[in-house]
Amino acid sequence: xxxxxxxxxxxxxxxxxxxxxxxxxxxxxxxxxxxxxxxxxxxxxxxxxxxxxxxxxxxxxxxxxxxxxxxxxxxxxxxxxxxxxxxxxxxxxxxxxxxxxxxxxxxxxxxxxxxxxxxxxxxxxxxxxxxxxxxxxxxxxxxxxxxxxxxxxxxxxxxxxxxxxxxxxxxxxxxxxxxxxxxxxxxxxxxxxxxxxxxxxxxxxxxxxxxxxxxxxxxxxxxxxxxxxxxxxxxxxxxxxxxxxxxxxxxxxxxxxxxxxxxxxxxxxxxxxxxxxxxxxxxxxxxxxxxxxxxxxxxxxxxxxxxxxxxxxxxxxxxxxxxxxxxxxxx
Numbered sequence: 001x002x003x004x005x006x007x008x009x010x011x012x013x014x015x016x017x018x019x020x021x022x023x024x025x026x027x028x029x030x031x032x033x034x035x036x037x038x039x040x041x042x043x044x045x046x047x048x049x050x051x052x053x054x055x056x057x058x059x060x061x062x063x064x065x066x067x068x069x070x071x072x073x074x075x076x077x078x079x080x081x082x083x084x085x086x087x088x089x090x091x092x093x094x095x096x097x098x099x100x101x102x103x104x105x106x107x108x109x110x111x112x113x114x115x116x117x118x119x120x121x122x123x124x125x126x127x128x129x130x131x132x133x134x135x136x137x138x139x140x141x142x143x144x145x146x147x148x149x150x151x152x153x154x155x156x157x158x159x160x161x162x163x164x165x166x167x168x169x170x171x172x173x174x175x176x177x178x179x180x181x182x183x184x185x186x187x188x189x190x191x192x193x194x195x196x197x198x199x200x201x202x203x204x205x206x207x208x209x210x211x212x213x214x215x216x217x218x219x220x221x222x223x224x225x226x227x228x229x230x231x232x233x234x235x236x237x238x239x240x241x242x243x244x245x246x247x248x249x250x251x252x253x254x255x256x257x258x259x260x261x262x263x264x265x266x267x268x269x270x271x272x273x274x275x276x277x278x279x280x281x282x283x284x285x286x287x288x289x290x291x292x293x294x295x296x297x298x299x300x301x302x303x304x305x306x307x308x309x310x311x312x313x314x315x316x317x318x319x320x321x322x323x324x325x326x327x328x329x330x331x
Contacts, residue, residue: 015328018044018052018302021226022079022142022206023288024277025049026089026113033113034302035080041093043113044329049281049304053330056115058091058108058122065126069104070097079142079206079275085153089113090173092128092155094141099199101139101161104130107174125174129157129167133197137162139205142275145173146209146216148243156185156218159205163187163256164220166207166244183244186220186255203232210278212285215239217315218247219287220260221274228298231272235289236260237315250314263287263317264305269294270322273303285309287317302327 020036027033033055034044040057059077066073078094089110096103104127111119131140139159147153153173158164168181188202206221217239223232238247238255246254253259264287266272273291280286285307290300305321 015051015330017293018327018329019299020044020302021290021300022275023290023302024081025279025288026082026084028084028089028113031113033082035082035091037076037078037080039075039077041077041080041091050326051328051330052302055113058093059124063095063106063108063124063126065104065106066095069095069127069130070100070102072097081144081277083145085147085173087111090145091122092143092145094143096139096141100197101131101133101136101199103140104128105140105143105155105157128155128169128175137196138165139199142206144208144277145169146211146243148216149211154209154243156207156209158186158207160199160202162190163202163204164207166209181244184256185218185245185247186238186260188222188258206275208277209243210285212309212315213313214241215313216241216243216247217278218245218255219263219276219278220255221276222260223272223274225272225274226300227272228292229271229294231266231292231298233272233274233292234265235263235274235276235287237263239314250312261314263315264289264319266291267319267322271298273322278307285315287315291322 022037032046040059043055044052045055046052081092092107108122108124110122129140139161143157153169156166164186168177170177188204190200190202194200208219210217225233238249240247249259249261270291276289287305291303292298305317307315
């Protein structure tokens, strides 16, 4: 996906920063649309990826099926991903009970992201994938969609439990393809005596796969989010020449066997960061993620950072971006 964007840098903080979790971005007609965890999936709009204003919610209330998956669902939809394909925008989202794999990934579609267009209308297509405690060893949240070199769609997803999975999607992007094709792409060790219905101690989630030259790069979030100064969230990575893996880190360790090279970790001012997406913007590669600001009681803030590449083909990010990228938002 190719964006145009002004150079990021320090600016006067005259407006609040955008406080969001789990950001993903799409572009249409020179406008950028940011989707994040929140009531109905919160959508913001920008012309420069720095200054944002509220656009809409994808759901005015909640998906009709949400409480059939999780009776405790409170209206917050988690961890979206958005792609444009054949003239439609597909918005994937997660319904879940916190700390349980009582979860499902759904998808809603729209012809446009412009709320002023007569064609603007989100149409929910229902559940793509569901996880049920004691039946499934995975957690159906945190979706990410990628097309491989042959144009085949795949969805990676997962949080804690048995790690991160990838599964082939049907051509219409609305269901799992048959016959089913699955793979485990990243996994951490889990205490074997943990109740199957509990997340356990394998702190991994939020896969995002980014194609660059000959490799698919898998970004994952390790550690714990959402704990203010006690957040241990950080970003790790591996790469593969096949979308289904194996994904190996810089030392050749398989991410499905606990590997993963650190891409970016927190600092004293920003103790935790993660749940990223990645895009090509005006010919450069950018990482989009959230970080917890210690000086603001650990409130999560949007960050967008340029990725440069080593001679051996690995992405790297200057940690100073935590201080130099400052968003603004008009409430």
